[in-house]
Amino acid sequence: MSNRFDFSNAGSAFGQMQRIASNGQLARVHRAYRAYIDHGSTCATCAVDSGQCATAEELWETYCAANSS
Numbered sequence: 103m104s105n106r107f108d109f110s111n112a113g114s115a116f117g118q119m120q121r122i123a124s125n126g127q128l129a130r131v132h133r134a135y136r137a138y139i140d141h142g143s144t145c146a147t148c149a150v151d152s153g154q155c156a157t158a159e160e161l162w163e164t165y166c167a168a169n170s171s
Contacts, residue, residue: 127168134165 138161142148147155 131165131168134161134168137161138165 138158141158141161145155145158148158153159
């Protein structure tokens, strides 16, 4: 997501700093994670050991890259 932070004063406790992202950036992160989860639910290799699936590893790296930008 973003390196931008904003103060959130929601609720009855003290406020806190939260990472914020644009709608487009958040949508990219969600799409990448959904692709990873969908693959894992249908892949025979992932059902046994996701550490052995090259596609799962590639999808996870895509998600991590989207989440860190």
